[in-house]
Amino acid sequence: MTAPDGLRAVDVLTVVSVTGPTPTVRRVVLTGTAEAVAAAGPTVNLLVPRVGDPAPRWPQVARDGRIVWPAGAHGVALRSYTARRQDPVRGEVEVDFVLHGDGPAAAWAAAAAPGAVLAVGGSGDLGVRPAAALLLAGDETALPAISRILAEASPAATGLALVEVAGPEEEQPLAAPPGVTVRWLHRGSTPPGESALLADAVAALDPPAGGDVFAWVGAESAAVRTIRADLRSRWGLGRAQHHAIGYWRRGRAMAPAG
Numbered sequence: 001m002t003a004p005d006g007l008r009a010v011d012v013l014t015v016v017s018v019t020g021p022t023p024t025v026r027r028v029v030l031t032g033t034a035e036a037v038a039a040a041g042p043t044v045n046l047l048v049p050r051v052g053d054p055a056p057r058w059p060q061v062a063r064d065g066r067i068v069w070p071a072g073a074h075g076v077a078l079r080s081y082t083a084r085r086q087d088p089v090r091g092e093v094e095v096d097f098v099l100h101g102d103g104p105a106a107a108w109a110a111a112a113a114p115g116a117v118l119a120v121g122g123s124g125d126l127g128v129r130p131a132a133a134l135l136l137a138g139d140e141t142a143l144p145a146i147s148r149i150l151a152e153a154s155p156a157a158t159g160l161a162l163v164e165v166a167g168p169e170e171e172q173p174l175a176a177p178p179g180v181t182v183r184w185l186h187r188g189s190t191p192p193g194e195s196a197l198l199a200d201a202v203a204a205l206d207p208p209a210g211g212d213v214f215a216w217v218g219a220e221s222a223a224v225r226t227i228r229a230d231l232r233s234r235w236g237l238g239r240a241q242h243h244a245i246g247y248w249r250r251g252r253a254m255a256p257a258g
């Protein structure tokens with residue numbers, strides 16, 4: 001409900017289950033109202049409280065979507081994630097969190113158990129556009145997005161999805177159109193964000209024949225910059241033909257926790 005000052009409360013979601021589809025991924029199923037679930041994706045700005053905080057001081061949302069933080073310390077961090085699945089009828093949204101260390105979101109996911117809460121501060125689209133030929137490139141943080149893009153792509157689409165993960169144990173089943181090949185890249189013991197696998201794999205590709213191409217890239221920021229430059233120069237992709245954004249930055253938090 002919107003108050004006279006134009007601010008509304010954020011939608012709070014409650015954890016119903018936590019599983020581990022792979023060693024470094026926590027799959028968290030959250031429940032909320034049908035409206036909250038429908039609005040929580042495909043990309044979702046999660047408001048992540050401190051681990052174990054039973055009564056987080058949530059911000060509010062202004063009419064224009066701006067987040068209005070409470071005064072003083074609140075311990076809530078804003079982080080971008082992807083709703084891997086949204087089911088408003090069941091009132092469920094599913095988010096895969098990569099466990100990478102002690103950032104607020106990774107720490108929250110590592111400790112998440114039924115009954116834990118987080119909130120939704122906004123949402124957005126995946127930035128993908130339909131095209132006859134697709135190139136998708138991402139690391140494990142982009143796997144939920146790539147999984148949705150492939151599931152929603154035209155059955156006639158052709159192309160390639162390149163996914164960088166640590167090893168075979170981190171691969172997940174992906175339902176792709178028959179004309180789209182999924183290629184897993186294993187960085188082995190190289191730490192995330194330090195391998196050139198994705199950029200090298202894109203650099204080795206020739207642009208597809210015909211102009212109806214769309215490239216989608218989500219990974220560590222430096223890798224994305226390299227790939228974006230390659231696709232713009234060598235493939236000649238214009239702005240409407242690609243969406244390439246840094247999903248995380250090596251050595252830097254996405255934003256300070258409040």
Ligand SMILES: Cc1cc2nc3c(=O)[nH]c(=O)nc-3n(C[C@H](O)[C@H](O)[C@H](O)COP(=O)(O)OP(=O)(O)OC[C@H]3O[C@@H](n4cnc5c(N)ncnc54)[C@H](O)[C@@H]3O)c2cc1C
Nearest residue numbers: 080081082098100103104105106141249250251252253254
């Ligand atoms: C649109 C969008 C959608 C996203 N969807 C997902 C998703 O569905 N699942 C998902 O897991 N992530 C996703 N991400 C990435 C996620 O937002 C970042 O990984 C974020 O930094 C995690 O926040 P944090 O609080 O755990 O760590 P932060 O506080 O942001 O960072 C703390 C430290 O951890 C490092 N770090 C952050 N992420 C990683 C990583 N993956 N591997 C290694 N080190 C890392 C940082 O460099 C920093 O040193 C998405 C990002 C965007 C922009």
